[in-house]
Structures are given as C-alpha cells and as structure tokens.
Amino acid sequence: MNFYQTSVFSSLLFHLLLLLGISPLLPGIIARTKAVIAGRQGPPLLQPYSDIRKLFRKSMVISRTTTWLFRAGPVVGFAVPLLAAMLVPFGAMPAPLSFTGDLVLFVYLLGLARFFTVLAAMDTGSSFEGMGAAREATFSVLVEPIIFVAFVVLARSSNSLTLNTMLSAGAGGALFSGPAAMSLILISFCLFIVLLVENCRIPFDDPNTHLELTMIHEVMVLDHSGPDFALIQYGAAMKLLLSAVLVLDLILPSSGSMLFDGFALVAGLMVLAVCIGLVESAMARLRLIRIPQLLVGTTLLSFFAFILVLR
Amino acid sequence: MTPYPVIHNGGTLQLADLQPLSYQELGGILAPLLTRGCRLVTCFADPGPNDDFPLSIYTVVAEDAANRLAIFRAVGEQVLESLTPGCPQFHLFEREIGEQFGVVFKGHPWFKPVRFHAPWPGKTDAWNRDPARHPLAGDMEYFQVAGDEVHEVGVGPVHAGIIEPGHFRFQCYGEEVLHLEISLGYQHRGIERLLAGGPWPQTPYRIETAAGDTTIGHMTAYSMVVEALSRTTIPEKPAVIRALALELERLANHVGDIGALAGDVGFLPTSAYCGRLRGDYLNMTAAISGSRFGRGLVRPGGVLYDIDQDMAEQLRQTLAKVSAHTRGALNLFFETPSVLSRLEGVGKVSLQDAAALGMTGVAAKACGMDCDTRRHHSVARYRREYIDAVIESGGDVYARARVRQREIDQSISLVNQGLYKIPRGPLRMKPGKLAAESFAVTMVEGWRGPVVHAAVTDREGRISRYKIVDPSFFNWSGLAMALRNEQISDFPLCNKSFNLSYCGFDL
Numbered sequence: 015m016n017f018y019q020t021s022v023f024s025s026l027l028f029h030l031l032l033l034l035g036i037s038p039l040l041p042g043i044i045a046r047t048k049a050v051i052a053g054r055q056g057p058p059l060l061q062p063y064s065d066i067r068k069l070f071r072k073s074m075v076i077s078r079t080t081t082w083l084f085r086a087g088p089v090v091g092f093a094v095p096l097l098a099a100m101l102v103p104f105g106a107m108p109a110p111l112s113f114t115g116d117l118v119l120f121v122y123l124l125g126l127a128r129f130f131t132v133l134a135a136m137d138t139g140s141s142f143e144g145m146g147a148a149r150e151a152t153f154s155v156l157v158e159p160i161i162f163v164a165f166v167v168l169a170r171s172s173n174s175l176t177l178n179t180m181l182s183a184g185a186g187g188a189l190f191s192g193p194a195a196m197s198l199i200l201i202s203f204c205l206f207i208v209l210l211v212e213n214c215r216i217p218f219d220d221p222n223t224h225l226e227l228t229m230i231h232e233v234m235v236l237d238h239s240g241p242d243f244a245l246i247q248y249g250a251a252m253k254l255l256l257s258a259v260l261v262l263d264l265i266l267p268s269s270g271s272m273l274f275d276g277f278a279l280v281a282g283l284m285v286l287a288v289c290i291g292l293v294e295s296a297m298a299r300l301r302l303i304r305i306p307q308l309l310v311g312t313t314l315l316s317f318f319a320f321i322l323v324l325r
Numbered sequence: 326m327t328p329y330p331v332i333h334n335g336g337t338l339q340l341a342d343l344q345p346l347s348y349q350e351l352g353g354i355l356a357p358l359l360t361r362g363c364r365l366v367t368c369f370a371d372p373g374p375n376d377d378f379p380l381s382i383y384t385v386v387a388e389d390a391a392n393r394l395a396i397f398r399a400v401g402e403q404v405l406e407s408l409t410p411g412c413p414q415f416h417l418f419e420r421e422i423g424e425q426f427g428v429v430f431k432g433h434p435w436f437k438p439v440r441f442h443a444p445w446p447g448k449t450d451a452w453n454r455d456p457a458r459h460p461l462a463g464d465m466e467y468f469q470v471a472g473d474e475v476h477e478v479g480v481g482p483v484h485a486g487i488i489e490p491g492h493f494r495f496q497c498y499g500e501e502v503l504h505l506e507i508s509l510g511y512q513h514r515g516i517e518r519l520l521a522g523g524p525w526p527q528t529p530y531r532i533e534t535a536a537g538d539t540t541i542g543h544m545t546a547y548s549m550v551v552e553a554l555s556r557t558t559i560p561e562k563p564a565v566i567r568a569l570a571l572e573l574e575r576l577a578n579h580v581g582d583i584g585a586l587a588g589d590v591g592f593l594p595t596s597a598y599c600g601r602l603r604g605d606y607l608n609m610t611a612a613i614s615g616s617r618f619g620r621g622l623v624r625p626g627g628v629l630y631d632i633d634q635d636m637a638e639q640l641r642q643t644l645a646k647v648s649a650h651t652r653g654a655l656n657l658f659f660e661t662p663s664v665l666s667r668l669e670g671v672g673k674v675s676l677q678d679a680a681a682l683g684m685t686g687v688a689a690k691a692c693g694m695d696c697d698t699r700r701h702h703s704v705a706r707y708r709r710e711y712i713d714a715v716i717e718s719g720g721d722v723y724a725r726a727r728v729r730q731r732e733i734d735q736s737i738s739l740v741n742q743g744l745y746k747i748p749r750g751p752l753r754m755k756p757g758k759l760a761a762e763s764f765a766v767t768m769v770e771g772w773r774g775p776v777v778h779a780a781v782t783d784r785e786g787r788i789s790r791y792k793i794v795d796p797s798f799f800n801w802s803g804l805a806m807a808l809r810n811e812q813i814s815d816f817p818l819c820n821k822s823f824n825l826s827y828c829g830f831d832l
Binding site for chain 2: 048051052053054141142144145148149216217220222223224225226227228294295297298299300301302303304
C-alpha cells in the first residue's frame with residue numbers, strides 16, 4: 015500500500031506523458047501503415063503533431079447562428095479523455111484515481127463528451143451536422159451495452175468494482191491461464207471493436223473521407239476550425255490512446271519491472287495502431303445500415319463472455 | 326422503306342428531304358417507336374433563316390437493331406402541346422427549348438428552366454422572368470415532401486471534393502431518400518450559341534472543352550459532322566488513331582472511376598493504385614499528342630499526330646505493364662467481400678425506368694440495355710473490330726462497376742490489337758466547304774456513352790445550329806431515380822458509379 019501511495023505522482027506523470035505526448039503519434043502510425051500498404055509514401059509519422067500545432071496558431075471562423083454550446087463541444091471533447099484516463103491503469107502503472115464503482119463514472123464521462131459534441135453539432139443548424147449527430151447518438155446507444163457487459167465480465171472475474179483491479183487481468187496473466195481466460199479473449203475482441211467504433215475507424219466510419227453525406231463523427235465537427243479543431247483532434251487522439259490502453263490492459267502480461275512494462279505498453283500501443291491500419295487497408299467501409307447489426311452482434315459476443323464467466 | 330427519312334451514323338440529309346410535321350404528328354409517330362426499343366438521341370430547335378417563329382424542331386431517334394437513325398423535322402409554334410407525358414425522354418429537351426426560345430410546352434409535368442440562362446437574343450422568356458436581370462442558377466421551385474420527420478438536405482453547388490458545381494436537393498425521411506432533385510447549370514458557357522455561324526477557327530477548342538474528360542469523344546463527333554457535311558472520307562490511318570485514342574480515353578476514365586468507387590467505400594489499395602494507373606493511361610495519350618487529355622489530336626479530316634512504328638512498340642510495352650497492374654487492382658477490388666457488400670443492390674435502376682428516361686452508355690448497359698454505338702452505329706472503319714456491347718443486368722452500383730471492369734478488359738485488347746495494325750498513309754485530308762442547307766448527325770461511343778453531335782447548315786454552308794448531347798444529359802435523371810428509397814449515405818457511391826459530367830450537361 016505504501017508503494018501505491020508514493021507512486022500516485024509518478025503514475026499521474028506517466029498517464030499525462032502518454033496522453034499528451036504520445037497520443038498524436040498513433041494516428042500518424044495508422045496513416046503511415048495505410049500508405050505503405052497502398053503503395054504510397056504517405057505523410058510523415060509526426061504529421062499529427064504538426065497539424066495540431068498549425069491549427070492552434072490559426073484563427074477561428076465561428077458561425078453567427080451558434081451559441082456557447084458550439085465552443086463547449088471541443089473543450090469537453092479535450093478534457094474528458096484526460097479525466098477518464100485517470101481512472102484507468104496504464105499497463106502495470108495503476109490509475110492515479112481509483113474508487114469503488116469508478117467504471118460507471120468512466121462510461122458516463124465518455125457519454126458526456128459525446129453529448130457535448132452532439133449538442134455542438136446541432137447548434138450549427140446545418141442539415142449535415144444534424145444527420146451526423148443523429149447517427150452518432152444511434153450508434154452510441156448500441157456501443158454502451160458492449161462496454162457495460164464487458165465491464166461486468168471483468169468485475170465478476172476479478173471480484174472488484176474498481177477499474178484498477180478489473181483491468182489488471184493482463185498483468186496478472188489471467189488471459190492465458192485463469193478460469194476466465196476464454197471470456198477475457200472474447201472481451202478483448204469486443205473492446206477492439208469498441209475501439210474502432212468509438213474512434214470512427216473503418217469499417218464503421220472513414221476518418222479520411224470528404225463526403226459529408228456518409229460521415230458520422232467527422233461531419234459533426236465540420237464547422238469547427240483553428241484552435242477548437244485542434245482541441246478536437248488532440249482529444250480524438252487521446253481517446254484513441256485510451257481505447258487502445260483498455261485492450262492492452264487485458265492482454266499485456268507484466269514482467270514485474272515498472273520501466274520495462276512502461277516501454278512494453280508504448281510498444282503495444284504502436285503495434286495496435288499498425289493493426290488498426292491493417293484492418294483499414296484490408297476492408298471497405300460497411301453500409302451505414304449494417305453498422306447496428308455488427309454492433310448488436312458484438313453485444314451478443316460480450317454476453318457469451320458473460321455466460322462463460324458465470325459458469 | 327420507312328415512312329420517314331433514315332440515315333446511318335455520320336450521314337447527311339438535305340433539309341428539303343425532311344417533310345415538316347406538326348409537333349402533334351411527331352408525337353404520334355414517336356410514341357410507338359420509342360416503346361419499341363428505339364432511343365431518343367437528340368431533339369433541338371432551330372429558328373431558321375428569318376430568326377422567328379415557327380421554329381424547326383429536329384428530332385433524331387436511334388433504331389439500334391436496324392443500325393440507323395431516323396430524322397424528323399417538326400414545326401414549332403410559340404405554344405406547343407408537350408410530348409413528355411407520352412414520351413418521358415423529352416422532358417429535358419422540352420424544358421431546354423423552352424428556355425432557349427421561349428416556347429411554352431403545355432401539359433409538361435413540370436416545366437421549368439434547365440440551365441438558368443437568359444433566352445436567346447430576340448426571344449421571349451417562357452416563365453416571364455425579369456428580362457433586365459440574369460437568371461440565378463438554381464432559382465426554381467423544387468419538389469418538396471412535407472410531414473413529420475421529413476427533412477430536406479441541400480448539397481452543393483460547392484462540394485467538399487474537387488468536383489464540378491451542381492446542386493442536389495434531397496427529401497429525406499430519416500436516413501431514407503424519398504426524392505432527389507438535381508439542379509445544374511452553374512457551368513453554362515453557351516457553347517452551342519458560340520458555334521453558330523461557324524465553323525470558326527476557335528470551334529475545335531470549344532468542342533474539346535465541352536466536357537474535358539471526353540475530349541477525344543466530342544472532338545471525334547465534331548470532326549465526323551464536318552466530314553459528313555463536306556463529303557470528306559478520311560484516310561484509314563487517322564481513323565485507326567482516333568479509335569485508339571478513344572479507347573485510351575475510356576481506359577483512363579474507367580480505371581479512375583473504379584479507383585474513385587474504391588475511395589468512396591474506403592478500400593484503399595485499389596483507390597491508390599487506380600489513381601496512379603489512370604495517370605499512366607493519360608500519359609499514353611500524352612505520348613501521342615503531348616496532351617494528357619488528347620487535346621489537339623483529333624481535327625476534322627484526320628488527326629494531327631502520328632503513331633510511328635517506334636511509338637507503337639513503346640506504347641505496347643507500356644500497355645503490357647500497366648494492364649497487368651490494372652487487372653491486379655481490379656481483381657482485388659471485385660474479390661473483396663466487404664467491397665461487394667457495399668456495391669451490390671445499391672442504387673438500382675430498373676430497365677423500364679432506364680428506357681423511359683432514355684438513359685444511355687455505361688449506366689444503361691448496367692441495366693441490361695443493349696446499346697453501344699460501336700456495335701450498332703459503327704462507322705465503316707471500326708466495324709470489323711467490335712463484337713459485343715458489355716451488358717450487365719443488375720442496374721445497381723455493382724453492375725455499373727462491372728460494366729467498367731469488362732470494358733477495361735475489352736479496351737485493353739482493342740488498343741493492343743490496334744497498335745499492331747496502324748496502316749500507312751496520310752494523316753489528314755483537309756475537309757472542303759460544308760454543304761448548304763443540310764443536316765448531319767454523328768454518334769461516338771465516348772467512355773460515358775454515346776456522344777451525339779448534330780448540325781444544320783444555312784444557305785451559305787455555315788452552321789446555323791449546332792447541338793451537342795453528352796450522355797450525362799440523359800443520365801442525370803437516372804441518378805435521381807437510382808436514389809429513390811435508398812440511404813442518403815449511399816448517395817456519394819451512387820453518384821460516383823454514374824460519374825456524370827456537369828459541364829457536358831451545362832454546355
């Protein structure tokens with residue numbers, strides 16, 4: 015316990031370093047992977063950093079029809095991943111903030127960010143953004159059960175209601191040998207799907223498309239520009255990192271050395287980014303009406319994991 | 326013998342041979358024809374020498390099975406009874422004539438402007454718009470759906486991608502499109518009026534930019550018009566070079582289109598490869614004429630650039646390499662299940678609708694319509710080369726993509742064969758003076774479909790009326806039909822599968 019208390023500060027530092035420092039690297043790796051597979055040279059790995067820096071130096075164009083809600087969306091979108099990440103252990107590094115039932119706060123913090131993004135989108139009065147908001151709201155309703163069932167499975171298998179313990183399954187090696195191994199594998203897969211949906215990756219959404227009518231997330235932020243848009247991009251990168259950490263927490267084993275585990279987590283993040291790039295290169299986007307079917311299917315999968323853990 | 330004059334593609338007629346009919350009689354003859362597998366090809370009005378009413382309304386109908394074109398001339402008064410209720414193919418042509426000459430078509434289901442230009446000089450406005458002010462593009466009444474949860478989405482004329490301007494008005498119920506209305510005219514340049522009184526020295530440049538991606542198609546059609554009217558038979562060599570350039574244009578555009586479809590569904594490998602391969606095909610055209618789009622290659626009487634033995638050999642080698650890559654990229658696209666699930670069953674147009682709207686080209690072939698100018702209306706020179714039109718039956722995005730894939734295969738072998746058989750001889754034969762008071766019509770199977778050019782000459786042998794019909798003119802209505810009861814999120818994909826020209830429509 016003594017060790018845990020002294021490490022709160024270092025854990026906070028590690029979390030912030032990864033969130034603020036490493037997160038923009040992940041979209042860069044994904045873009046580079048896709049470029050290599052498609053036979054293109056692609057943008058530099060550090061392009062997202064330059065993009066964010068560039069956007070912060072620009073001025074903003076704000077529609078006269080909007081209100082404070084429009085400005086609030088990006089701020090909440092930036093702050094929420096930072097806050098939510100404080101509840102999640104990063105590999106072997108425990109979460110700086112932890113209490114019983116924090117998993118509910120975690121899910122609804124993410125819900126809060128979505129709520130504000132949707133409000134900001136509808137605030138513009140644009141028909142495109144209204145459509146995007148409707149789609150985002152519809153799909154999030156279908157994603158939430160997946161996350162909750164996954165957390166219930168983790169809570170059951172770890173006999174705990176704090177994310178810190180629940181998500182240490184990988185570190186404890188439960189994925190490979192424990193009685194819940196099978197359901198943990200299913201849950202890891204479900205969380206990977208959640209990662210793709212929540213971060214608007216192919217096959218659910220295409221972050222690179224310019225076609226307003228097909229977008230989900232991108233269309234909601236069409237009217238944002240300059241520093242606001244930089245916050246959105248930065249926030250999206252942190253959310254990607256956070257979702258990736260959730261998956262890695264379940265599968266990365268611990269070596270016992272804090273330093274080594276830290277590096278392993280960063281390496282794992284990069285491998286996961288490459289995997290996302292491979293998925294995006296290998297398949298086309300789903301039709302919009304097929305997405306709910308896939309999400310319901312994933313929910314069912316998480317239920318199977320639940321049944322297995324009840325056994 | 327038919328009760329009306331017929332000619333072959335690239336033929337001419339003396340105006341005196343065309344018995345003037347009343348517009349009603351025209352409708353009486355056309356209604357049975359158009360339901361019997363014939364297609365309306367073009368319809369336009371010419372005010373004639375006194376620049377006054379009555380107008381002459383020329384109509385060309387293609388009898389594909391008989392390989393010939395039927396020509397009609399009707400007398401056009403200021404007010405006419407619309408033929409659209411019986412023959413929907415006429416709906417845009419009548420609106421066009423109304424906009425140009427102020428003719429009011431009574432009984433037209435929705436008579437409104439097409440391109441939003443002022444009436445031609447000395448003509449009245451069919452809608453009594455303020456003559457002092459230039460009409461605004463898109464300024465018209467749109468079809469509207471009312472009710473709870475029905476919403477309207479307007480897209481364009483400024484788009485997110487680098488494409489031409491056009492306005493799309495969707496009436497949606499949630500994500501479902503109840504109706505799409507397309508309003509163009511933003512790129513109207515008045516090409517047809519600029520051609521009257523010609524041919525002018527600048528005419529070829531205007532024709533080449535009627536639809537820049539179909540430069541060879543439009544320029545070949547124009548050259549054939551001039552050759553027909555001046556009774557010039559071009560040598561064999563330029564005929565072969567034109568045919569080769571036309572197929573290269575088809576290859577570049579079809580490959581680019583499939584790449585764009587791949588980009589729309591988010592399938593990156595084919596999207597990236599096709600983008601590059603399109604450039605390779607364009608560069609082959611550039612190797613011949615110095616212009617990637619073949620500008621300055623085709624001219625009346627022949628072509629301006631030769632393909633000698635060395636270049637033919639070089640092109641063959643390039644083609645061998647590029648075509649192998651093309652087949653690889655296309656096979657990957659058509660063998661990926663997630664891609665097929667995006668294409669199949671999306672944006673369906675039935676054969677009946679396609680025929681009623683007069684759809685042509687790739688979009689019509691995808692509905693199962695057997696129409697290919699190279700097959701049905703081939704000019705003597707090409708006849709031995711072409712065997713079959715590529716036909717699919719689905720009428721959906723997949724069918725349109727498949728037509729392109731199979732035409733790519735066909736074109737590659739055509740180019741390959743053609744490069745072995747470039748005859749010797751002169752490149753060009755200067756056409757003489759145009760015949761006076763004549764009518765000529767030509768069709769060329771451009772990559773989108775038949776490009777139709779028609780000309781009427783006056784007493785001095787100058788062009789008094791020149792008419793261009795790009796396949797896009799018919800097919801935009803087809804796109805609107807394809808979106809009925811589809812998901813609005815599938816619109817970009819449907820649009821890309823048609824890939825129609827805005828400037829070819831606006832002229």
